[in-house]
Structures are given as structure tokens and as C-alpha cells.
Amino acid sequence: MGEQQIKELTAEILSYLEKLVSISTAYPPGDTSQMATYLTECLASMGYATKTHAQVPGMKNVVATLGSGSPSLVFNVHVDTVDAGDLSLWVHSPLNATIEDGLVYGLGAANCKGSGAVQLWLANEIARRGGPRKGTVIFTFVTDEESLGPNGMYFLREQGFVKPDMLLLGAPTDNSLITAERGVLWVELTTSGKPAHAGQPEDGDNAILRMMRIIDRLSEEMSSRLSRRIEGDMRSTINIGKVQGGRNTNVVPSQCVAEIDRRLLPSESVDQAFAELVSIIESAEEPNEMIAVEKIRGTDGFSGDNSGPLVSSLSQAISDATDAPARFETAIGVSDGRYFSNDGIEIVNFGPGVGSEGHASNESVSIESLTTSALILERAFANLVGYSE
Numbered sequence: 001m002g003e004q005q006i007k008e009l010t011a012e013i014l015s016y017l018e019k020l021v022s023i024s025t026a027y028p029p030g031d032t033s034q035m036a037t038y039l040t041e042c043l044a045s046m047g048y049a050t051k052t053h054a055q056v057p058g059m060k061n062v063v064a065t066l067g068s069g070s071p072s073l074v075f076n077v078h079v080d081t082v083d084a085g086d087l088s089l090w091v092h093s094p095l096n097a098t099i100e101d102g103l104v105y106g107l108g109a110a111n112c113k114g115s116g117a118v119q120l121w122l123a124n125e126i127a128r129r130g131g132p133r134k135g136t137v138i139f140t141f142v143t144d145e146e147s148l149g150p151n152g153m154y155f156l157r158e159q160g161f162v163k164p165d166m167l168l169l170g171a172p173t174d175n176s177l178i179t180a181e182r183g184v185l186w187v188e189l190t191t192s193g194k195p196a197h198a199g200q201p202e203d204g205d206n207a208i209l210r211m212m213r214i215i216d217r218l219s220e221e222m223s224s225r226l227s228r229r230i231e232g233d234m235r236s237t238i239n240i241g242k243v244q245g246g247r248n249t250n251v252v253p254s255q256c257v258a259e260i261d262r263r264l265l266p267s268e269s270v271d272q273a274f275a276e277l278v279s280i281i282e283s284a285e286e287p288n289e290m291i292a293v294e295k296i297r298g299t300d301g302f303s304g305d306n307s308g309p310l311v312s313s314l315s316q317a318i319s320d321a322t323d324a325p326a327r328f329e330t331a332i333g334v335s336d337g338r339y340f341s342n343d344g345i346e347i348v349n350f351g352p353g354v355g356s357e358g359h360a361s362n363e364s365v366s367i368e369s370l371t372t373s374a375l376i377l378e379r380a381f382a383n384l385v386g387y388s389e
Helices: 003-022 033-046 109-128 155-158 209-228 270-282 307-321 336-340 367-384
Strands: 048-053 061-065 070-080 098-100 104-105 136-142 167-169 181-193 237-245 255-264 289-301 346-350 365-368
Touching: 003 104, 003 109, 003 336, 033 061, 033 109, 033 136, 048 136, 048 346, 061 109, 061 155, 070 336, 098 136, 104 109, 104 307, 104 367, 109 365, 109 367, 136 155, 155 336, 155 367, 167 307, 167 336, 181 209, 181 270, 209 237, 209 270, 209 367, 255 270, 270 289, 307 346, 307 367, 336 346, 346 367
Parallel strands: 070 136, 070 167, 167 346
Antiparallel strands: 048 061, 061 136, 098 104, 104 365, 181 255, 181 289, 237 255
């Protein structure tokens, strides 16, 4: 592209990003009704067949399709964000995309509305050039990612609304490629006891102390086991993320609830990890009737083939656009790609912005990163599928 074309490209992306940031989609509640209306109108005007799908009221997901047949190339961005938090920490309004020193500030600018703006530009570019030369291109804009919930991309997959052969998820990867991702398992552990007056605690059975004994057992056993579970840059981890118990200071607590986060190597399965946790909890030798373990949610990880057509096309496009080889990074968090981990498809996370900017006050994405991402995706699409023009 020439210099003027790149300026026009950048201006178009910034226009999309300004609109996306201005629409509140914070979780909770993750309501994307207004966002879905905008995206549907925008993509329909480009020539895409658009549909909105929702499993629960307000949590709307947009699917926009152009072309037909195989291969099915699916682009994805989650448009829900975390809450802005303490507004006094923001220099600019979170819902106003503000440009300063080459950066665009705003809630979700990096995670992941920056990718959303880039993918809207790409969708328009594909439509302007006659659509895909072969197969189907689908753009999906979803909610419920920030809560690892079932009402976004999981819902679209389960209902068969998207069946990708290749899946590219917009994420703040600083335009590097993520083709491997750990699985995630969330578990709720509840301990019970017997209430009593704090003045005579021996008359009761303290559920918090029971929880402490079990957590000590988990920490001791899991730290030993997980220290040996490493694959490349990925580690298997456990974190006690939440503990709540008791109803008043002067009462022996009769219940305590903890939530546990397990990150799994691609070689580990959710079912195996859950069974392992249950086994260790039971080994703490607390009365079975005083313990309940429940799987909140969980999905396996994935490890992709870096020589597949999607990755190869992106790698070549990155090299062409940046005069440097593609970088492969390791994800800290998880993406909606995990729902497709056992489908035998190519899954890649790629997009502008730095991951550490997400969920932070004064979140930002660089304009250069946005423009570079768009150029890479356009070249990769041309190499992989091509245009009908």
C-alpha cells in the first residue's frame, strides 16, 4: 500500500475504535445489545449476511458471513470488557477514545476493541474487493469472554452457528502469534461445620479451620507435583482465588467456600485435573459429609501446528510487513479458542496491543500497532484465501 492508502486505513480503524470504545460493554453484566446493533448495521452495510444470537437476554453475539463453502475462516473478537474500576485513576474518560502521543486511550482499547476495529476494517476491505475468492469468511463479535462464561463463543460453537476450519482470535499479542494455550479449570470447594457461640468455640466445628487444613494439604501436594509439569514456556499452576466464610465474628462459622483456579498444560485434561484435586482434598482426611467439590467450568488447552496454512500465511505476512520474522509467544491467560481445542482445527491468537494494558487503568493501544496489524491480516488473507476481484 502507498503512504496515502495507509493514512486512509489508519483513519478508518481509528474511526471504528472510537465508536467501539464509546459503547459500554463492561462485565458485569456484559450487555452487548447496543454494540450488537451497531456491528450488525455496520457489517450489513458492507454486504455481509448478519445474524445476532443470544442465549440470555442482553448478551448478544454477532455473526457476519460472506462467501460460501470450504474453507471456513472465522475471525473472532470479544467486545465485552472488565469494569473501569476507580475512575479517579483514569486520566481520560474510559468511554472516550483519546489520542495522545501515538496511543489511543480507552476502556477495552487493547483488550480487545483494538482488534475489533482492525477486524472491521479487514471485513470492509474484503467486501470492497469482492469477497473471498474461495470458501467462507466469518466475523464474530462476542460477549462473556471476561467471565470465562458460556454465553459467547462457547454458545456459538455448541449451537453450530460457527464451524471453523481455521480460527483467528483478535487478542493483544503485540502482533505476535500464539498457537498454544493452557487449559483452565475453576473449582468451588465448600466446607461445612457446626455453629456455636465464639465464647465456647469447642461446642462448634469451625468450617474455616477445616478449609485451612484442606488448603494446606492442597498447597503442599500440588506445589510438589506442578513443579515438574513444564512444557516449553508453559507451566501448570494452581491458585486459591477466593475464600469466603462465616456470618459474624462472634459465631463459629458453619460454612466456608473457596474457589480454585488451575491452569493446565495442553497435555493435561480438565477431567484428569478435577479428579486429581478431588483425590488430594479427600486425602486431607476431613469427614466426607463436611466437604463438597464442584467443577464450575473448565476447558482443555491446545497446541497448534506452526506449519499449518493459517499460521504460515500469517508468518509470511508478518515478515513482509515488518521485515522481521514472526514471533511466537506464550499466553498467560486463556481465550475463546479453548472451546475448539478438541476440534482438530488451526487456532491462532493475533492482534494489536500489549496484554499488560488490558484490565488496567488508562488502558491504551498504539496507533502503529493497529495499522501494522491490519496490514498483516490483509496480506495473510490475500495469501490464504484471496479476493474475488
